[in-house]
Amino acid sequence: xxxxxxxxxxxxxxxxxxxxxxxxxxxxxxxxxxxxxxxxxxxxxxxxxxxxxxxxxxxxxxxxxxxxxxxxxxxxxxxxxxxxxxxxxxxxxxxxxxxxxxxxxxxxxxxxxxxxxxxxxxxxxxxxxxxxxxxxxxxxxxxxxxxxxxxxxxxxxxxxxxxxxxxxxxxxxxxxxxxxxxxxxxxxxxxxxxxxxxxxxxxxxxxxxxxxxxxxxxxxxxxxxxxxxxxxxxxxxxxxxxxxxxxxxxxxxxxxxxxxxxxxxxxxxxxxxxxxxxxxxxxxxxxxxxxxxxxxxxxxxxxxxxxxxxxxxxxxxxxxxxxxxxxxxxxxxxxxxxxxxxxxxxxxxxxxxxxxxxxxxxxxxxxxxxxxxxxxxxxxxxxxxxxxxxxxxxxxx
Numbered sequence: 001x002x003x004x005x006x007x008x009x010x011x012x013x014x015x016x017x018x019x020x021x022x023x024x025x026x027x028x029x030x031x032x033x034x035x036x037x038x039x040x041x042x043x044x045x046x047x048x049x050x051x052x053x054x055x056x057x058x059x060x061x062x063x064x065x066x067x068x069x070x071x072x073x074x075x076x077x078x079x080x081x082x083x084x085x086x087x088x089x090x091x092x093x094x095x096x097x098x099x100x101x102x103x104x105x106x107x108x109x110x111x112x113x114x115x116x117x118x119x120x121x122x123x124x125x126x127x128x129x130x131x132x133x134x135x136x137x138x139x140x141x142x143x144x145x146x147x148x149x150x151x152x153x154x155x156x157x158x159x160x161x162x163x164x165x166x167x168x169x170x171x172x173x174x175x176x177x178x179x180x181x182x183x184x185x186x187x188x189x190x191x192x193x194x195x196x197x198x199x200x201x202x203x204x205x206x207x208x209x210x211x212x213x214x215x216x217x218x219x220x221x222x223x224x225x226x227x228x229x230x231x232x233x234x235x236x237x238x239x240x241x242x243x244x245x246x247x248x249x250x251x252x253x254x255x256x257x258x259x260x261x262x263x264x265x266x267x268x269x270x271x272x273x274x275x276x277x278x279x280x281x282x283x284x285x286x287x288x289x290x291x292x293x294x295x296x297x298x299x300x301x302x303x304x305x306x307x308x309x310x311x312x313x314x315x316x317x318x319x320x321x322x323x324x325x326x327x328x329x330x331x332x333x334x335x336x337x338x339x340x341x342x343x344x345x346x347x348x349x350x351x352x353x354x355x356x357x358x359x360x361x362x363x364x365x366x367x368x369x370x371x372x373x374x375x376x377x378x379x380x381x382x383x384x385x386x387x388x389x390x391x392x393x394x395x396x397x
Contacts, residue, residue: 001026001395004182004191006171006205008032010042010147011372012197013154013165014380018388020161023395028163029191030155031184033170038151040275041199042377044342046224046255046263049073049083049143050375053090054243054250057110060358061375064386066112068379069141075381076145079153082258085143088238089124091133093326097242098135104242105137115140130234132329142238144258147377171198174208176365193394195387196368200274200345206361206368213361215347215370216293219274219286220249222266223314224339227254231335235262239327247306252323263339264324269314270307277341279314298352347371358383360390367391 005016008030016030034040049072052065076083092101101118108116117138119127124136155165169186174194182189198205203217227234240253249268256262270290273283290296300307313319321333347355347370359371367390369383376383388395 002191003028003193003195004180004189005030005195005197007197007199008037008155008165009040009197009199010038010151010377010380011369011383013037013151014384015195015197015387016158016163017154018384020158020163022388024161026395028158029189030158030165031169031171031182032165032167035167037155038148041342041345042151043148044340045147045377047144047147047258048238048255049145050378051113051139051141052111053104053108053113053139055111057107062111064358064379064382065375068382071381072378076150081146081149081153083143083145084258085141086237086256088139088142088240089128089131089136090139090240090242091124091131091136091327092242093133095134100242101135101137113139113141128236128239130328130330131239144256146258171205176210180365193391194366196366200343202345202368202370206370209363209366211361211363211368213370214350215355216295217345218290218296218348219271219276220268220344220346221271221276221341222268222344223341224263224265225320225336226339227262227264227335228337232262234328234331241327247303254327264336265339266342267310267313269310271343274343276343295348295350295352299348302352344373346373360387362390
């Protein structure tokens with residue numbers, strides 16, 4: 001049997017990796033349109049190992065994050081990939097956030113997290129001397145990692161198990177008969193089963209394969225600042241706000257990077273291209289796909305103030321800094337320098353709801369990963385096992 005995995009981000013590579021390890025007789029081909037692995041979501045996130053604090057107990061996110069961080073840490077240890085379990089603070093800065101903080105503590109406990117601590121203001125300063133808050137949760141199991149290095153290690157292991165990772169091979173067409181004929185920019189390939197891990201383009205690949213699911217990917221750009229070297233003493237590790245359940249994003253926060261430096265952000269603003277890492281990146285096809293999708297307009301009507309605030313903050317360093325000062329009051333605009341950006345492939349329903357959980361769709365000879373936002377990188381190996389389990393009958397045939 002031959003399986004083609006479309007996409008060499010960390011979820012696609014982890015899936016191929018698990019197949020070659022669990023089913024050595026299956027031939028695996030990974031097709032990636034870029035010239036190397038982890039060029040989009042995987043390679044442009046902040047490298048945080050999430051352990052499952054935020055996610056609804058019983059959800060796939062909760063289950064796979066808890067399993068996934070353990071699996072990812074073991075993988076990193078085995079392959080000498082830079083990582084560190086440094087811990088995180090989630091800080092309540094206003095009285096109205098205290099009940100939500102306690103609810104997070106209950107949720108994390110229900111998800112099986114260990115060592116969670118509720119901190120008073122003076123205890124916050126023991127961990128983060130420059131942070132300020134009324135209370136905080138200390139999450140000792142969270143950490144940071146080099147996801148690019150982890151992805152490359154997976155690609156190397158796939159090759160070592162006689163699998164193939166083919167780069168510069170953008171999928172242009174899928175034709176199903178007794179198997180699949182896959183037309184790419186690197187030529188045509190055949191497979192008995194395809195696994196769509198196309199990330200920012202997964203819905204389009206699904207439609208190529210005949211999937212009729214009506215969710216769509218809407219790209220949200222997350223923009224970062226970095227702390228200047230002389231200001232990096234303001235943050236030791238990871239400092240997050242208490243998320244507002246009325247809004248679908250976590251809010252801007254501080255992250256220590258595994259190779260040095262402190263990142264601040266991200267915001268969440270609509271991107272005008274699925275690979276739109278800058279304000280000036282515009283692709284008409286992608287804009288039309290977003291603006292002609294009814295779910296997008298329903299989303300705007302549902303969260304008008306959040307969308308407007310995120311848009312303003314995207315163009316105002318002062319507003320961005322003000323949001324960060326809630327967590328670290330000493331921070332000044334002069335402490336910030338421009339950082340990078342990532343684009344989140346967020347699945348949106350026709351009703352205007354952001355899909356919060358991982359979302360898989362199965363066809364007879366295909367499986368589509370149609371929503372894999374954070375903590376997908378952390379949970380990649382656990383997601384891969386879930387995907388492989390769903391197609392085990394086909395792999396064992």
